[in-house]
Amino acid sequence: MTDVPPAANPRPGARIRLLEAALRLVRERGYAATTVEDLCTRAGVTKGAFFHHFASKEALGVAAANQWTTNTRAFFAEAPYRAHADPLERVLGYLDFRKAILRGELPEFTCFAGTLVQEVFGTSAPIRTACEASITGHAAEVAADIAAAMERHGVRAGFTAESLALHSQAVLQGAFILAKATGRTDVAVESIEHLRRYVELLFQPTARERKDPP
Amino acid sequence: MTDVPPAANPRPGARIRLLEAALRLVRERGYAATTVEDLCTRAGVTKGAFFHHFASKEALGVAAANQWTTNTRAFFAEAPYRAHADPLERVLGYLDFRKAILRGELPEFTCFAGTLVQEVFGTSAPIRTACEASITGHAAEVAADIAAAMERHGVRAGFTAESLALHSQAVLQGAFILAKATGRTDVAVESIEHLRRYVELLFQPTARERKDPP
DNA sequence: TTGCAAACATACCAACCAGTCGGTATGTTC
């Protein structure tokens, strides 16, 4: 369960390498199919080191999900679309950015949390919770921009910023599944383009509203 | 590798029970975490029967995916929304139907093919192919109605019926992941409602004017 | 009734797997 590095400053050693191995291997082969020895081999450490840093394979799963949360938060915080002043442009820029990063092999750009939780939601509550936090936490950041855009531009009623943000995560997760099933990236790209068009339509003022601005 | 029942008509026995056990257990625990013995226990047969009907665990995976294709095709062919004369109403009726069937436990309504392919896309080409066929085959049926609706009603340009059909599958697959992560069904429902609104907006130019609440 | 193949069941195995344990090397503290 617990796993936080013990206070001090352990040089980037076995622990972080094991977490990075997990981030990669689980997306490549899945959680159950990734053995502890696979992880050790990839990280270049021994089994002794693994169980020194993690109480169990499940504990590593939780720690890796938390690591994913940290990594993605930093990654999107630094992304260029964040610089837009208009929140609607940040929302659309986010979707363009998500589309642009679909490069390379599937395990490089798919979502670790989504992959993992799909497999273990029924068998490991701690991992499920960590993955849920990762996904809903990211959605909350997107929701903040959506809420600001709704405030600034007004919008066709009938939904909340939170639900649209979660919907965008659903589209992305589903796009990854389609890409895995077909082996093609362009189906994922097209799905994100549909989502972008949806957001544009939602924020496009109606004829009535254009004549009669707030 | 191959798996098709050998020509004749093997009465509903161990084989079909094993396939149904796979459909359930894989959605419950994932493919790798489901052992051959788990499947045998659930199906009420022995290991000997398992390997009499399937050359390997992988062969069962392929057969189960094909079984899923057959089951779902029949299920949607008989659904009430199919009776609508207007293809657009069939498309919207399809989405309402997908929303309505989100009842009971997660493993009862989630997509077997999507669950399975996410786990094995990199480790089993035969299974991946069978899952791909299942998903794209179903999407093709949806695409037929979308294409007819586009023909009948006209639509904002910029996309094909096929890509919108695949997008709808992405939304559904992603909605399942959100439901698994959060343990809640309503996030999936709301995502499908977003998708339905998107389709309505796409077809709005020629659809009747509707009054939105302020 | 016999013959025979498909449909099961029982017993077993070699490989594998998560986790354990005694031990070593290298600091850090007092």
Added chain:
DNA sequence: GAACATACCGACTGGTTGGTATGTTTGCAA
């Protein structure tokens, strides 16, 4: 420099897993 802590090593273990070898039963045609 003694006492202690952290990081890491790798052989080992008890249980599990996919798969096999070898029966036994069942359905049915000749």
